[in-house]
Amino acid sequence: MNYETTIRSEAAEAYRPDISQFDDAPAASRKKWIAIGIAILFAGALAMYFLVAGGENGAVGAGDDASQRPAITVIAPGQTTIAGMITATGTLAARREMPVGVVGEGGRVVSVPVEAGQWVSQGQVLAVIDRSVQVQQAQSSSAQIEVARSDARLAQANLDRALQLVERGFISKADVDRLTATRDAAAARVKVAEAQYRELLARNARLNIVAPAAGLLLTRAVEPGQTVGAGTPALFTIARGGEMELLAEVGEVELAQLSTGVAATIRPVGTDKDFTGQVWQLAPVIDAQRRQGTARIALPYAPELRPGGFATATISSGTVVAPVLPESAILSDDEGSFVYIVGKENKVERRRVETGLVSANGIAVVKGLAGTEKVVLRAGGFLSPGETIRPVLAKAGS
Incomplete structure (x- = not known):
């Protein structure tokens, strides 16, 4: 046994490499090789970490059904007091x-x-x-x-x-x-x-x-020298008191929302000046062809108001307290208007609604919503009742 040890020791001595050549290498070269080795070790450890972490996350994601549900933006509208406005166009005329x-x-x-x-x-x-x-x-x-x-x-x-x-x-x-x-x-x-x-x-x-x-x-419509008689058409036209009015053409649905005495803002074509008037008469009949009626808006005299001119009216149609939704949230079909709300277990439910006043902030829902529901804000056309989603509450102003 000692013999073998002696032989192996001698063999090792015989094959011991000569490193004297490295002793002569510069110190900078040795540092370079040491840095390369450290970088290789660090890269391997980092790769191993991401490999293990990725496997763990993949296993969790595969077992989590919620991650597979579509993320849908929803909104809780609440209750809002809005002033309804109806925009109509018409022709200026003398009131009397x-x-x-x-x-x-x-x-x-x-x-x-x-x-x-x-x-x-x-x-x-x-x-x-x-x-x-x-x-x-x-x-x-x-x-x-x-x-x-x-x-x-x-x-x-x-x-x-x-x-x-x-x-x-x-x-x-x-x-x-x-x-x-x-x-x-x-x-x-x-x-x-x-x-x-x-x-x-x-x-x-x-x-x-x-x-x-x-x-x-x-x-x-008369000049000196002209002969006139009982059958001659009217020679003069007078606007009594100088009072004017706008004959605003309003749809039958909007006409039902108006009442006499409400205020209106009139802007004639060709000017940026607004005039304040008041609805004094609503047409008792609806045109059968155009499905419109006339709202007569009284106006005081102003040089810019010329009979026969065209003008736009913004008429106040009252106020209402109700949930207000953007147009994208309200859908419609043969059965009427409806929205999608998020029910139990995040399942989509169809809710029939009735709309009312239209304002710059959205459309008032006068029937069908209390305002506390989570209503699908967009993408309602791609959903179906009973579908499970992952609701994401929209931020204010979105």
């Missing part, structure tokens, strides 16, 4: 438009002292009609009154004399009756002549075309 035409028998127009766009007062002359013939007729009628009065005075005098002679027996009772009738007829002719004269004066007064009420003169 008064056409003014020939009232009397007409004639040749002598002068027109007004222009369109002017303010006129009640009774102001708008057009003067030639009345030279009518003046002569009035003078003739006045003379007829004097003739009738003279005849009446003569008949009264004859009756007075006859009554004196009756007492003496020179005139019979029948003659007195005849003279009395003559006196009464003469007095009646006086009244007839006076009535005819007043009639002529009234006709002459109606020759001039006057403003029936104060307001803004919108149109003028």
